[in-house]
Amino acid sequence: MKINKNYLALEDSYLFSTIAKKVKAYAEKNPDKKIIRLGIGDVTIPLCSASVEAMKKASEEQGTKANFHGYGPEQGYEFLKTAIQSYYKEFAVSLEADEIFISDGAKSDLGNILDIFSRDNVVLIPNPVYPVYLDTNIMDGRTIVYMDANEENGFLPMPDPTVKADLIYMCSPNNPTGAVYSKEQLEEWVAYALKNDAVILFDAAYEAFITENGLPRSIFEIEGARQCAIEFCSFSKTAGFTGTRCGYTVVPMELKREGTVLNKLWLRRQTTKFNGVSYIVQRGAEAVFTKEGREQIKAATVYYQKNAKVITETMKELGIWFVGGVNSPYVWIKVQEGMTSWEYFDYLLEEKNIVGTPGSGFGRNGEGYFRLTAFGDADATKEAMERLKSK
Amino acid sequence: MKINKNYLALEDSYLFSTIAKKVKAYAEKNPDKKIIRLGIGDVTIPLCSASVEAMKKASEEQGTKANFHGYGPEQGYEFLKTAIQSYYKEFAVSLEADEIFISDGAKSDLGNILDIFSRDNVVLIPNPVYPVYLDTNIMDGRTIVYMDANEENGFLPMPDPTVKADLIYMCSPNNPTGAVYSKEQLEEWVAYALKNDAVILFDAAYEAFITENGLPRSIFEIEGARQCAIEFCSFSKTAGFTGTRCGYTVVPMELKREGTVLNKLWLRRQTTKFNGVSYIVQRGAEAVFTKEGREQIKAATVYYQKNAKVITETMKELGIWFVGGVNSPYVWIKVQEGMTSWEYFDYLLEEKNIVGTPGSGFGRNGEGYFRLTAFGDADATKEAMERLKSK
Numbered sequence: 183m184k185i186n187k188n189y190l191a192l193e194d195s196y197l198f199s200t201i202a203k204k205v206k207a208y209a210e211k212n213p214d215k216k217i218i219r220l221g222i223g224d225v226t227i228p229l230c231s232a233s234v235e236a237m238k239k240a241s242e243e244q245g246t247k248a249n250f251h252g253y254g255p256e257q258g259y260e261f262l263k264t265a266i267q268s269y270y271k272e273f274a275v276s277l278e279a280d281e282i283f284i285s286d287g288a289k290s291d292l293g294n295i296l297d298i299f300s301r302d303n304v305v306l307i308p309n310p311v312y313p314v315y316l317d318t319n320i321m322d323g324r325t326i327v328y329m330d331a332n333e334e335n336g337f338l339p340m341p342d343p344t345v346k347a348d349l350i351y352m353c354s355p356n357n358p359t360g361a362v363y364s365k366e367q368l369e370e371w372v373a374y375a376l377k378n379d380a381v382i383l384f385d386a387a388y389e390a391f392i393t394e395n396g397l398p399r400s401i402f403e404i405e406g407a408r409q410c411a412i413e414f415c416s417f418s419k420t421a422g423f424t425g426t427r428c429g430y431t432v433v434p435m436e437l438k439r440e441g442t443v444l445n446k447l448w449l450r451r452q453t454t455k456f457n458g459v460s461y462i463v464q465r466g467a468e469a470v471f472t473k474e475g476r477e478q479i480k481a482a483t484v485y486y487q488k489n490a491k492v493i494t495e496t497m498k499e500l501g502i503w504f505v506g507g508v509n510s511p512y513v514w515i516k517v518q519e520g521m522t523s524w525e526y527f528d529y530l531l532e533e534k535n536i537v538g539t540p541g542s543g544f545g546r547n548g549e550g551y552f553r554l555t556a557f558g559d560a561d562a563t564k565e566a567m568e569r570l571k572s573k
Numbered sequence: 574m575k576i577n578k579n580y581l582a583l584e585d586s587y588l589f590s591t592i593a594k595k596v597k598a599y600a601e602k603n604p605d606k607k608i609i610r611l612g613i614g615d616v617t618i619p620l621c622s623a624s625v626e627a628m629k630k631a632s633e634e635q636g637t638k639a640n641f642h643g644y645g646p647e648q649g650y651e652f653l654k655t656a657i658q659s660y661y662k663e664f665a666v667s668l669e670a671d672e673i674f675i676s677d678g679a680k681s682d683l684g685n686i687l688d689i690f691s692r693d694n695v696v697l698i699p700n701p702v703y704p705v706y707l708d709t710n711i712m713d714g715r716t717i718v719y720m721d722a723n724e725e726n727g728f729l730p731m732p733d734p735t736v737k738a739d740l741i742y743m744c745s746p747n748n749p750t751g752a753v754y755s756k757e758q759l760e761e762w763v764a765y766a767l768k769n770d771a772v773i774l775f776d777a778a779y780e781a782f783i784t785e786n787g788l789p790r791s792i793f794e795i796e797g798a799r800q801c802a803i804e805f806c807s808f809s810k811t812a813g814f815t816g817t818r819c820g821y822t823v824v825p826m827e828l829k830r831e832g833t834v835l836n837k838l839w840l841r842r843q844t845t846k847f848n849g850v851s852y853i854v855q856r857g858a859e860a861v862f863t864k865e866g867r868e869q870i871k872a873a874t875v876y877y878q879k880n881a882k883v884i885t886e887t888m889k890e891l892g893i894w895f896v897g898g899v900n901s902p903y904v905w906i907k908v909q910e911g912m913t914s915w916e917y918f919d920y921l922l923e924e925k926n927i928v929g930t931p932g933s934g935f936g937r938n939g940e941g942y943f944r945l946t947a948f949g950d951a952d953a954t955k956e957a958m959e960r961l962k963s964k
Contacts, residue, residue, distance in 0.1 A: 183739040183770050183830045184691035189838050224643035234636035237853060238629045244817060245625035251816040252615035286677055286848070293846030294685075297712065300575035317845045321688065348574040379574050425642040426635060427851040439574045447580050454708045455684030457677070460818040462628060463851050 188323040195313060197543035204527070205537055217531075218566040220493075220554045221539045223357070225422045227485060229466070230478030233421065236469035240462040251461040256453045258284025258430070262464045265471035266430055275402045281445065283431045283452060284459050284467075287423075288387050288416040291431040293318040294455070295383065295412060298447040299349060306347035308339055310358060310544030310551075312385070315351040324349075332547055337361040337505050337514065341374035348380050352401075355388040358544045358553045359514040360506015362397050368404045375410040381439065382411040387429075390420040390483055392509040400432075408434040412444070419511065421470040421479045428459055428467040486511050489556035489563040496567040511556040514541065526552055534569045579714040586704060588934035592918070599922055608922075609957040611884075611945045612930045614748070616813045618876060620857070621869030624812065627860035631853040642852040647844045649675025649821070653855045656862035657821055666793045672836065674822045674843060675850050675858075678814075679778050679807040682822040684709040685846070686774065686803065689838040690740060697738035699730055701749060701935030701942075703776070706742040715740075723938055728752040728896050728905065732765035741766060743792075744776040746783065749935045749944045750905040751897015753788050759795045766801040772830065773802040778820075781811040781874055783900040791823075799825040803835070810902065812861045812870045819850055819858040877902050880947035880954040887958040902947040905932065917943050925960045 201221060209217060243249035257263075263279045270277050285291040296318055305319045309328040319326055327347060329339040337359040352371065354363040363371070375382050384401040392399055401411045413432040417423035433445040469475045494507040497515055507513035517526035523540030530536045530552075539555075541548030556563070592612060600608060634640035648654075654670045661668050676682040687709055696710045700719040710717055718738060720730040728750040743762065745754040754762070766773050775792040783790055792802045804823040808814035824836040860866045885898040888906055898904035908917035914931030921927045921943075932942030947954070 183772055184693050185831050185833050185835070185838060186689050186691050187831075189689065189841060190833070192841060226638075226641070226643070228638050228641040229635045231636055234632050237632040237635075241625050241628040241632060241853075241857070244620045244628075245622055247617075247619050250617070250619040250813075252617070252813075253815045286851075289848045290846060298577050298580065300577050302575050314845060321842070321845070381574055422641075422643075424644045425849075425852045427848060440576050440578075442576050442581070444576070447576060450580060450583060451712070454705060454712070455681060457680045457818065458816075460677075460851055460854050461816045462632075462853065466632070 186321065188321050192317055192320050195543075197539070201527070201537065201539065204531065208531055215535045217535045217537060218558070218562045218569075219537045220558055220563065220566055221537045222555055222557050224424050225419060225482075225557055226559065227422055227482040229422050229426065230470065230475050230482070232469040232472050232475035232478055233426075233466040237462050237466040240465035244462065254458045254461055254464075256456050256458045257449065258282065258459060259461070259464050262468045265468050269471055270400065270402075273399045273403055275400050277402075277432060278435065281432055281434050283433065283448065284464060285429045285431055286427045286459050287418060288385060288414040288429045288431075289314060291429065292383065292385065292414050294451065295431070295448065296322055297451050297455075298444060299381075303348035304346065306345065306350045306380075308351065308353070308356075309546055310541060310548035311351070312353060312357045313544070315383075328545075330547055331359065331361070333503065333516070338363055338367060340367060341370055343374075346378055348378075350375060350380050350382045351385070352382055353385040353387075354398075355391055355510035356506070356512075357385075357388065358512055358539070358541065358548070360510030360512035361514070362392065362509045365396060365398050365404065368398055368401060368407075372401075372404045372406045372410060376406055379439065380410065381437070381444070382407070384411050384413045386413050387416040388419055388510055389415070390479075391487065391511055393487065394509055397509060402432070402434070408436040410437065412437065417467050417470060420483070421467070421475075422482060423467070426463060426466060428463050485560065486556045489558060489560055492560075492563050492567055493554050493556065496570055500571065507556070513554045513556070515552050515554060517541075517550055517552050523549055523552055534566070536566045536569060577712065579712050583708055583711050586934075588930070592928065592930065595918070595922060596928055606926045608926045608928060609949070609953045609960075610928045611949055611954065611957055612928045613946055613948050615815050616810060616873075616948055617950065618813055618873040620813050620817065621861065621866050621873070623860040623863050623866035623869055624817075624857040628853050628857040631856035635853065645849045645852055645855075647847050647849045648840065649673070649850060650852070650855050653859045656859050660862055661791065661793075664790045664794055666791050668793075668823060669826065672823055672825055674824065674839065675855060676820045676822055677818045677850050678809060678820045679776060679805040679822075680705060682820065683774065683776065683805050685842065686822070686839065687713055688842050688846075689835060690772075694739035695737065697736065697741045697771075699742065699744070699747075700937055701932060701939035702742065703744060703748045704935070706774075707936075719936075721938055722750065722752070724894065724907070729754055729758060731758065732761055734765075737769055739769075739771050741771050741773045742776070743773055744778075745789075746779040746901035747897070747903070748776075748779065749903055749930065749932065749939070751901030751903035752905070753783065753900045756787060756789050756795065759789055759792060759798075763792075763795045763797045763801060767797055770830070771801065772828070772835070773798070775802050775804045777804050778807040779810055779901055780806070781870075782878065782902055784878065785900055788900060793823065793825070799827040801828065803828065808858050808861060811874070812858070812866075813873060814858070817854060817857060819854050876951065877947045880949060880951055883951075883954050883958055884945050884947065887961055891961065898947070904945045904947070906943050906945060908932075908941055908943050914940055914943055925957070927957045927960060
């Protein structure tokens with residue numbers, strides 16, 4: 183019996199456990215200090231009442247013979263796909279129902295999609311980045327090439343014509359940096375992918391935070407993307423579904439490689455290794471798209487966006503370089519000259535009693551940077567910024 | 574860009590779509606005939622009220638700031654693991670919480686577990702069998718060896734010492750045959766696996782249907798199994814969760830291969846490619862284990878078991894060879910001499926207006942057999958059996 187030895191090449195991530203340990207140790211030594219957490223990547227505002235009511239109703243249905251739902255379609259119910267189709271029409275993207283696959287979250291599908299690709303492909307991954315892109319490819323033993331995100335390119339790396347890649351990961355608005363690609367920049371990426379016969383895996387989990395006009399909400403707003411991209415979306419940050427679990431993946435019918443329609447491969451993967459998302463949860467997700475649901479989740483997004491503005495205004499006032507925060511819940515700041523990300527973490531924790539996330543935890547190019555998030559309480563976020571401004 | 578070419582070696586399964594087409598065509602031509610469906614593998618009794626109430630409560634919690642649950646542990650909540658630990662104690666199996674992984678269903682985990690094994694392993698699969706075992710391994714390009722299940726061995730194949738396998742699939746009570754391994758038989762399999770350094774992937778999705786004393790409910794009732802087996806369980810058939818989605822996988826800490834603890838590999842797989850099951854659904858699953866829940870789901874199982882008895886009594890009366898039905902919702906019957914499985918399907922549909930599943934759809938050795946299920950309505954099941962008995 184042989185194990186998958188690629189797993190032995192994975193590095194253990196101690197980022198969040200180290201943070202937790204340091205915060206715990208400090209809190210125990212300093213029980214009088216009020217620690218404010220701006221490191222959290224999870225939402226804090228509860229589900230909208232439209233979703234709650236829909237899930238209560240669906241739970242009741244599951245308890246009656248007449249309205250009971252057994253096995254559903256692995257790809258998700260039509261009622262939810264229809265709601266998503268209407269949503270995409272708002273940014274002028276037309277999708278067929280068969281192009282939408284309901285998932286239990288973007289993280290699952292971002293990992294599982296690799297099943298349909300050969301292990302011989304070369305993968306292009308931004309650095310710094312959400313660690314899942316890297317780890318899932320290490321597990322398959324693929325060759326990984328990094329694209330550098332840094333201050334010079336505003337943490338938005340552009341195609342290097344000398345690099346030949348088969349699979350390209352993009353996340354916009356970005357986790358952890360909060361940077362967002364413009365239409366023109368995505369056009370360049372689509373042109374690069376088409377030229378190289380590559381496939382873009384586009385993580386759009388944070389699209390709902392885009393406020394500025396003209397910034398694409400979906401890769402499919404770009405001409406040619408239907409021939410070279412798969413998009414991963416989530417209700418996690420959009421509608422607070424981090425613990426309720428629902429997302430969706432869009433695989434256009436025009437996306438073909440080696441004479442094969444990738445949508446059909448993914449359908450085969452999902453019908454074989456997945457049994458669909460809970461009927462109850464899909465009803466909760468559907469309710470997000472009702473008029474009432476849309477208003478309720480918009481209010482939550484606006485709440486987080488106000489927090490982000492409090493943070494970015496403070497950075498401007500203090501003359502600290504940053505990116506993100508405008509179309510993203512994440513603000514990526516440059517740490518004080520001469521400090522590493524972890525030294526800045528210790529400084530903020532001990533001197534200001536603020537917890538953030540060291541940028542170096544997201545990759546080599548994150549060194550010297552720090553992630554603050556807008557998912558906290560509004561008053562606490564304001565207080566944290568006052569502390570930063572005080573001497 | 575290269576696709577995973579192993580997918581091209583998959584055969585399309587037309588089993589259930591062909592059945593649907595044939596039934597539709599017959600129903601359209603014969604609108605006056607009352608067709609009884611005994612082919613269905615899905616449950617028909619709704620969720621127990623204990624689960625429904627728990628999920629309504631959990632949905633409400635998700636709508637309040639104080640009780641909101643964001644990201645949960647990928648491996649599942651302690652409250653559900655604790656309930657499962659108590660359940661296993663009833664058949665004298667002691668599990669650590671870290672050995673239990675809550676899943677969105679056995680199908681997902683049965684497919685995903687293969688991530689942690691090398692593609693170089695030889696896989697031993699019974700024939701006939703649940704098609705997922707075969708297809709998920711074809712997707713990875715593994716070498717597959719079949720073990721013949723047939724009338725001579727009561728559709729319970731035993732180890733062949735001349736065959737060297739690395740991964741062994743077992744399903745007991747079996748889908749589609751309903752056959753159940755005895756303790757002595759499982760002991761032989763465990764001895765074979767230990768001798769060959771193999772891992773048994775034990776699908777226990779139907780364990781709740783076991784009524785006869787002495788038949789193992791879990792592979793871990795067998796000494797040595799903790800060194801060679803992984804068990805996959807589901808709330809689907811036990812508690813009607815086919816559309817609500819929850820299951821669990823047990824990976825014992827003693828299970829090591831090539832110096833590596835497989836539990837740690839699976840943990841790494843799940844924390845990287847999965848984000849846990851919905852909090853709401855986990856609360857629903859927990860409620861299955863309450864006194865009230867246990868009584869309610871027991872009543873549903875007894876209902877299905879009575880249907881199975883109606884079917885098996887009829888087969889005895891008619892002198893038709895069968896296996897299953899006693900400790901399983903499935904009855905696997907031998908078709909009339911000189912008929913293929915599909916010919917018998919047509920005969921039953923056209924002459925008796927009964928729908929079942931042709932055994933040949935589950936593999937070569939299923940030819941000449943037919944699957945009837947006990948998940949239907951009690952009165953309809955009785956009527957179907959009366960029709961079989963009438964000339």
